[in-house]
Every structure is written in C-alpha cells, then in structure tokens.
Amino acid sequence: MTKVTLYSGNHFNGWHKEFKSDDGDLRNNYKPYADNWNDEASSIKVEDGSAKLYEHTGYEGRWLYLHPGEYDVSFLNHWDMNNQISSIDIL
Numbered sequence: 001m002t003k004v005t006l007y008s009g010n011h012f013n014g015w016h017k018e019f020k021s022d023d024g025d026l027r028n029n030y031k032p033y034a035d036n037w038n039d040e041a042s043s044i045k046v047e048d049g050s051a052k053l054y055e056h057t058g059y060e061g062r063w064l065y066l067h068p069g070e071y072d073v074s075f076l077n078h079w080d081m082n083n084q085i086s087s088i089d090i091l
C-alpha cells in the first residue's frame with residue numbers, strides 16, 4: 001500500500017504525518033502548532049507506490065509526480081514546491 005509521509009522540516013525533521021489515501025485539502029488535516037498541513041511540507045518520503053502532490057487544494061495547480069524514495073527540501077526548492085503542497089493524490 002502506498003504511503004506518503006510529509007515532514008514539516010528539512011531533512012525529515014519536525015512534525016510528520018502519514019497518508020495512505022487521498023487528501024484533497026490539507027487545510028482540513030490538523031497539525032500541532034500550525035493548525036493544519038497546508039503549505040507546510042518541507043521533506044517527503046514515498047513508499048510502495050507513487051503519488052501526485054499538488055500546489056493547490058482540489059488537486060489543482062502545479063504538481064510533483066513522486067515514485068518511492070526520499071525527497072528533501074533541496075528537491076522541493078528546485079521545483080518551487082517547498083511549503084506549497086495543499087493536496088495529495090495517492091496513485
């Protein structure tokens with residue numbers, strides 16, 4: 001089963017949250033001290049499948065198509081997606 005883990009900080013530090021199903025609006029996903037996970041992810045791990053991570057809620061805007069692996073802040077910065085992800089489509 002595909003699992004996507006978002007980390008609020010660089011290098012897989014800070015708060016983290018696992019996703020095994022789609023989430024079209026990270027504003028509804030509670031995160032301690034910052035209200036929610038919208039525009040918070042700064043590093044990401046993907047296991048056992050692929051996912052598309054979108055700039056906006058509702059699977060809109062720019063997106064990253066991620067295969068299993070570890071994606072640190074340098075990767076997200078390269079694609080201008082650090083602290084930008086707002087919805088997740090598990091594939």
Ligand SMILES: [Ca+2]
Nearest residue numbers: 008040041042
């Ligand atoms: Ca962050």
Ligand SMILES: [Ca+2]
Nearest residue numbers: 055084085086
């Ligand atoms: Ca966003």
Ligand SMILES: [Ca+2]
Nearest residue numbers: 022089090091
């Ligand atoms: Ca899906």
